[in-house]
Amino acid sequence: MSKISLKNMRHSYLANPAADADWALKTMSVDWSDGGAYALLGPSGCGKTTLLNIISGLLAPTEGTVWFGDKDVTNVPPDRRNIAQVFQFPVVYDTMSVYDNLAFPLRNRGVSEDDVDRRVREIATMLELDGMLTNRASGLTADGKQKISLGRGLVRDDVSAILFDEPLTVIDPHLKWVLRSKLKELHQRVGTTMIYVTHDQTEALTFADQVVVMHEGTVVQIGTPVELFERPRHTFVGHFIGSPGMNVLPCELEGGSPLFGGITVPTSQPIAHRPGGERLEIGVRPEFVTFAPEGIPVEIVRVSDAGRFSIVDTRHGDHSIKLLAPEGQELPSEGAHIRFDPGHTQVYADGWMVG
Amino acid sequence: MRKATWLAPTLYILFLMLPIYWLVNMSFKTTNEILNVFTLWPQNFTLENYEKIFTDSTWYNGYFNSLAYVLLNTAISVTAALPAAYAFSRYRFLGDKHLFFWLLTNRMAPPAVFALPFFQLYSAVNLFDTHIAVALAHTLFNIPLAVWILEGFMSGVPKELDETAYVDGYPFWRFFLRIFMPTIAAGIGVAAFFCFMFSWVELLLAKTLTAVVAKPIAATMTRTASTSGYELGLLAAAGTLTIVPGAFVIYFVRNYIAKGFALGRV
Amino acid sequence: MATKTYNPKAWLFVLPVVILVAFNALIPLMTVVNYSVQETFGDNVFFWEGVGWFEQVLHSERFHASLLRQLSFTGIILAIEVPLGVAIALTMPRRGPWVSVCLVFMAMPLLIPWNVVGATWNIFALPDIGLLGRGINAMGIDYNFTQQPLAAWFTTILMDVWHWTSLVVLLAYAGLRSIPDAYYQAAKIDGASGWAVFRHIQLPKMKRVLTIAILLRFMDSFMIYTEPFVLTGGGPGNTTTFLSIDLVKIALGQFDLGPAAAMSLIYFMIVLLLSWIFYTLMMRNEDQ
Numbered sequence: 085m086s087k088i089s090l091k092n093m094r095h096s097y098l099a100n101p102a103a104d105a106d107w108a109l110k111t112m113s114v115d116w117s118d119g120g121a122y123a124l125l126g127p128s129g130c131g132k133t134t135l136l137n138i139i140s141g142l143l144a145p146t147e148g149t150v151w152f153g154d155k156d157v158t159n160v161p162p163d164r165r166n167i168a169q170v171f172q173f174p175v176v177y178d179t180m181s182v183y184d185n186l187a188f189p190l191r192n193r194g195v196s197e198d199d200v201d202r203r204v205r206e207i208a209t210m211l212e213l214d215g216m217l218t219n220r221a222s223g224l225t226a227d228g229k230q231k232i233s234l235g236r237g238l239v240r241d242d243v244s245a246i247l248f249d250e251p252l253t254v255i256d257p258h259l260k261w262v263l264r265s266k267l268k269e270l271h272q273r274v275g276t277t278m279i280y281v282t283h284d285q286t287e288a289l290t291f292a293d294q295v296v297v298m299h300e301g302t303v304v305q306i307g308t309p310v311e312l313f314e315r316p317r318h319t320f321v322g323h324f325i326g327s328p329g330m331n332v333l334p335c336e337l338e339g340g341s342p343l344f345g346g347i348t349v350p351t352s353q354p355i356a357h358r359p360g361g362e363r364l365e366i367g368v369r370p371e372f373v374t375f376a377p378e379g380i381p382v383e384i385v386r387v388s389d390a391g392r393f394s395i396v397d398t399r400h401g402d403h404s405i406k407l408l409a410p411e412g413q414e415l416p417s418e419g420a421h422i423r424f425d426p427g428h429t430q431v432y433a434d435g436w437m438v439g
Numbered sequence: 440m441r442k443a444t445w446l447a448p449t450l451y452i453l454f455l456m457l458p459i460y461w462l463v464n465m466s467f468k469t470t471n472e473i474l475n476v477f478t479l480w481p482q483n484f485t486l487e488n489y490e491k492i493f494t495d496s497t498w499y500n501g502y503f504n505s506l507a508y509v510l511l512n513t514a515i516s517v518t519a520a521l522p523a524a525y526a527f528s529r530y531r532f533l534g535d536k537h538l539f540f541w542l543l544t545n546r547m548a549p550p551a552v553f554a555l556p557f558f559q560l561y562s563a564v565n566l567f568d569t570h571i572a573v574a575l576a577h578t579l580f581n582i583p584l585a586v587w588i589l590e591g592f593m594s595g596v597p598k599e600l601d602e603t604a605y606v607d608g609y610p611f612w613r614f615f616l617r618i619f620m621p622t623i624a625a626g627i628g629v630a631a632f633f634c635f636m637f638s639w640v641e642l643l644l645a646k647t648l649t650a651v652v653a654k655p656i657a658a659t660m661t662r663t664a665s666t667s668g669y670e671l672g673l674l675a676a677a678g679t680l681t682i683v684p685g686a687f688v689i690y691f692v693r694n695y696i697a698k699g700f701a702l703g704r705v
Numbered sequence: 706m707a708t709k710t711y712n713p714k715a716w717l718f719v720l721p722v723v724i725l726v727a728f729n730a731l732i733p734l735m736t737v738v739n740y741s742v743q744e745t746f747g748d749n750v751f752f753w754e755g756v757g758w759f760e761q762v763l764h765s766e767r768f769h770a771s772l773l774r775q776l777s778f779t780g781i782i783l784a785i786e787v788p789l790g791v792a793i794a795l796t797m798p799r800r801g802p803w804v805s806v807c808l809v810f811m812a813m814p815l816l817i818p819w820n821v822v823g824a825t826w827n828i829f830a831l832p833d834i835g836l837l838g839r840g841i842n843a844m845g846i847d848y849n850f851t852q853q854p855l856a857a858w859f860t861t862i863l864m865d866v867w868h869w870t871s872l873v874v875l876l877a878y879a880g881l882r883s884i885p886d887a888y889y890q891a892a893k894i895d896g897a898s899g900w901a902v903f904r905h906i907q908l909p910k911m912k913r914v915l916t917i918a919i920l921l922r923f924m925d926s927f928m929i930y931t932e933p934f935v936l937t938g939g940g941p942g943n944t945t946t947f948l949s950i951d952l953v954k955i956a957l958g959q960f961d962l963g964p965a966a967a968m969s970l971i972y973f974m975i976v977l978l979l980s981w982i983f984y985t986l987m988m989r990n991e992d993q
Contacts, residue, residue, distance in 0.1 A: 142890050163896035171887035177905045188905075192896035236895060445803075447796040451874075452810045455867060458829040459813065461836045465828060473834055519721040526718035531709045538719065545730050547976045549928035551949035552969035555956055556733030579729040582722055640818045642931050657818040671828060678821045685816025686809075693805045 086153030086244055088116040088139060088277065093148030095134060101146070108134050110301045111148070116245070116279065121271050123292035124281045127324070131301040132281045136247050139279065140167045152244060163192075168237025169247040173254060174229030178222040182213060185221045186235045193240075207239045210270065226254045227263055234267075238274065245277040252287065264291060285325050297321050313369070314428060317437045322367050328395060331373065331405050335366045335431065342366050342431050345401060347380055350426040355439040362433040370395065372425035373407035375416055379423035380405075384415060398422065459682065465675035473671045488676035498677065501656035504570065506684065508645070508653065511574035513634040516581040517589075517627060524589035525615070529598070542583040550643045553579070558647050568650045576648055577638045584637065585630040592626025625695055632692050639685060657681055740966035758967035768968060770943070771951040772975075778947060779926045782865045786922060787915070789866070790873025794881055795907070797874075808878075811871040823935025826864040830936075850937065854944035857937050861945050864932060869922060876918040880911035920980060927976050948972055 095109040104110070109131045116122060116139075124132045137143040138150060141162035149158045157165055168189075177185050186204045195203075208214045211231045216224070221232060230251055237246045248267075252260045268291060271278050282288050288295050289309045297305045297312065297320070304318040305311075316322035322330030335342040340354030344366055358364065382398035382405060389395075393408045396415065407422060409415065431439050465473055466488055467481040476482070492498040526532070527539055557576055558567070566572040600622065604614040620627065646658045660677045741758055762768050797807055814822070832838035832849045837860075841848040850860040884906060892902045930949035933939070939946035939954070946954070952972065956965035 137890075140890075140894060142893065162890075162893045167894060169890065169894050171891060173885060173887055175885075175887050175891040179905055179909050188897070188901075189895040192898065192901065233891070236891075444796045445798075447793055448798075448807055451793050451870075452807065455810060455814055455871070457836065458825050458867065461829045462825045477834065477839055479836075515725070519725055522718040523722040526715040529709060530712040530715035530718075532711065532713055532715040535715075538723070542722070542726060544977060545726055547924050547928075547980055548730065548973060549930075549949055549952075549969075549976065551928065551930050551952050552737065552973055553729075553733045554953065555962070555965075556736035557729075559736060560732050575725070576729060578725050582726055586722060636816055639816060642818055642820050655818075657820050660820070660824070671834070674824060675828065678824055681818050681821050682813070682816070686813065689809050689812045689816060693809050 086155075087118050087151075088245060089151040090114045090138070090145075091149045091151060093138070093145045093150065095138060095143065095145045095147075107146075108301055109138075109145075112303050113148075114296070114303055114306070116277060118244075118277055119275045120277055121268075121291060121293045122277070122279045123288035123295045124279060124298060125283070125285060125288040125295050125324070126298035127283055130298045132283075132298055133249055135298070136169070136249055136279065136281050139245070140169045140247050141165045142169075166240075166242045166244045167247060168240065168243045168245075169249065170230065170233045170237060170251045172250045174226055174233055176221040176224070176229045176232050178220075180221055181217065182208075182219050182221050182224070182232060183217040185232050186213075186239050189236050189240055203239050203241070207235050210238070210273070211235050211266075227256070227259045230255060230263070234270075238270070238276075243276060245279060248278065248280040250282055251280075252282075260287075267291065285327075289325075297324065299324075315430065315437070316367065319365060319367055319432050319435045322369070326369060326371075328370055328406050330367045330369045332432070333366045333368075333403055333405065335364050337364060337431075342429075344380065345403075349380075349424055349429060351429050351431065351439065352427045353439060355431050358433055358438065363435075365432045365435075366424075366429060367432055367437075368424040368429045370406040370408045372428035373405065373422055374425070375407075375409070376421050376423040379421040382420050382422055384420060387415065462675050462682075463679050465671060466679045468672055468675075470670060470672050485672075488672045489680075491673060492676055492680065498656075498659060501654055501659035502680070504649070504653050505639070505645075505655040505657065505681075508570040508573040508577070508655070509635055509638045511570055512577040512581060512638040513631050515574055516578050516585045516634045517631050519578070520582055520585035520589055520630065521620070521627075522615075524586045524593055525619075527586065527590045528593035529601070539586075542586060546580050546583045548579070550580075550641065554643055554647045557644060561648055567648065568652045570653050572648045573645045573653065573655070574638075576644045577641060580641075581634045581637055584633055588630045588633060589623070589626055592623045592629070596622055628692060629695055632688060632695075635688055636685070737966045737969050740962045741970055743963060758963045759971065762964055762968045762971060767951070768971075771946055771948050774944075774946065775927060775948045778862070778865075778929075779923060781862055782869070782926050783919065783922055785862070785866055786870045786873050787919060790870050790918070791877045791911070791915070793870070793874045794877035795903070797878055799882070808875065811874055813871075814868050815871055817868075819931035820935045822864065822868050823932040826860065826867070826932075826936050830860045852941050854941055857941060857945050861933050861936060864936060865926065865929070868932065869925070872921065873915075873918045876914040877911050880914040881907060884910050916984075920983060923983065924976060924980055927979075 091113050092111060093109070093113070094107055094111045096107045098106050101107055124135065126132050134143065138145050141150075141157070141160060144159060149156055151157065152165065162169075177188060180188065183204060186207060187200045190200045190203060204217075205214070208217055211234065213228070213231055213235065216228070221229065224232070234246070234251075237243055252263060255263060264287065267278070267280075280288070280291050282291075293308065294306060295309060295312055296303055297318075299318070299320040305316065305321045307315075307317075312321055312325050316325070316330060319330070319332050322332065333344050335344045335349070337343070337355055337358055338348070340356075341351065342349045342355065342364070349366055380400055382400045384396060385399050385404070386397040387394050387409075388397075389411075391411075393410050394413075396407050396409050398405050398407065398420070405422065430437050464480060467484050467486070468478070469483055469485050469487065472478065472481070472483055527535065561567050561572045561576070566575075596619070600618070601614070604618055609618070642655065642657050645655045649655065649658065656677065660674060660681075742756070798804055817825070827835075829835045830837045830850055832842055838848060838850075847853075848856050850856040888906050889902065892906060897905070928949055929947055930953065933945050933947060934950055934953075937945045939950045943951075952965055952968055955961050955968065
């Protein structure tokens, strides 16, 4: 088992990529430490699956290298990479029994039948499949089939990472939660690196220690769920994670502080001077916006109840700003003002955080 | 390993094209050249053979005759098969399974067995030597096939579509024509393609049921080959021309071929 | 499978089909049955003959010989066309612009009228003017399908392979196309060999379409008439006189309607029986 590194890697599906948009994955260098539980989060079409297939070896990157520990595996085929992958739609070998399905990767590698039997039974118990080992795999339900796919990865003791490509897509909603906790439990038990691709932030945040957020072929941030929430490095992360997403408002800089609609917005640290020509924005999450006696004047547009708090839509000029008010808080009726928490107010230049 | 995979299909296509090339090649040669010298391509390139076909009414009428009964057959087969396929895919009724199997067995009937009785039957009803006779006779094997294909496609359409339409107050025939048929348009296209194909290539029955008025092009061809000696150039030109409509049809359905051969369900 | 509702009115839907097919199938069939039990000396005068014709046909060496030829022919072409068709389908590109090109070219022989197929192969294989005939003779092999039985068989089989292998290719290809990419990717990661991918992924997915392919090829090759008739006329001698050719010779050549009709029915029964056995076996396999 070892660390997985992508070094100066980028990929295009076109033969002669020219424009920036031709690259499915833009230049990136990412390290995945051994034994981590990662989620690869982003909307459809952002390059998550491409990245996953490059790690597993189903695709060779156009440029750059892939390393497992200190070994360059860029051109090593998937079956010799010690990788397992679970796909969106369950893949089982229909003609085989559950047992033979689980044994298949081992038998292909010439493992002795005794060891095969021991491993298969061990994994079957772990996945609660022991009762149905002799059944035809084609007769199983979707979650059973997905367990087999996972089992075919776990059964090999040489696997250094298991990759999941939206594995819960076809699972019934009430079983999703069960299977997800099972995964989490398995990760703690076997300690294998797991990389879990999803577009669902709840899945990502509950499964992973580290979340890798992707947007248009770029890794925009890698961090713990808390980091993503409190210090989004890119406005996309602010939008995509959290419900409702971060407020993003245009601003100007004056003397180290952002100005929004002519009003100075305090930040915890002064912002360094920026060269001109950039799109400057303030980002602040609704959680860190409060009503105040003075600050930015707003009118309240709508209030919707979301359980322990209410989501308040307010408006300043053309700009909509959302904030969360604790349940039962009395809302100012007229002449309302809001203020942003300086410790959680960030400034972004062309989408990227600058302070 | 990866590299060599294009080799097999290429060789196979080459093998398929060789006899066709030879036929086309010969159609541009004079009879004299065909019989006296062996040449890989025409030395004295001539359009004489084609000219003869396009100016002699026994030849080009054969062409129209073939197209007439093939199109007629395709229309009859698909029209009759549509409601039947719908019944098989949506309802249970008395004897449904046996009926389906009985239809299929008719595809297994060797045309040679039916040649003579067909001749007598269609003579008896005064349809001998008409386009409609051949078109009707070919429904024997095309209707079972069309029902089979359409049933496959229709079973892929969820029943909820029908039910929603009824709830919305559509009368059955309007639902069938306006909603259901467009939904399975690909299936209808595929079924029509197969009917066209089998009716176009079948000759034993077509020849038996026609004499002069409705004689198919391919039959005109065999007659020429045997009666007026061995006019090979003419024969080759006529043969080449019978390939053209097929090639057109394939070109139009090229994107559905793979799907069509799965008969709607794999 | 959604459950179907019981509806006796559905008969109205199938009625046109039943009428059309019955008109074409039942009346001629009755005629054939009628002939098969009678004797005629012309002038439309018939005498009851009972099962005499059937006994005669079943015991005639001529029938045995053409049946044997037919079975050998069908066996050989199935043994060549099915594996060859599957192999070609496996090597075809899975997607891209070449797919259409391949499919269009491969489907071509299927849309050529059957006697044109025979005529094309005739002029292609003739030893004096045909490319194939000349080619084989140029290699130093004495080849003339109009006179040598072996050469006639070789040419007839090659023609059938040329004519029909594409049907198997297209069916098998349709089956292969329905396999999602993830199956191939999972197999790669599981370290499956090319054979294992074929055995456990591709073959199971092709099973249904292959059943259809074999059934169609079996039925059609058993009924083959026009192509070999135009190519060899059943000769040299009787060496390529398959069942249908023999049947037409008896019925139209010698006008022995009784024996021809009895033979037709026996022949039809054989096709029906073998198809049914094969179909049932395959379907039972599927249910397991």
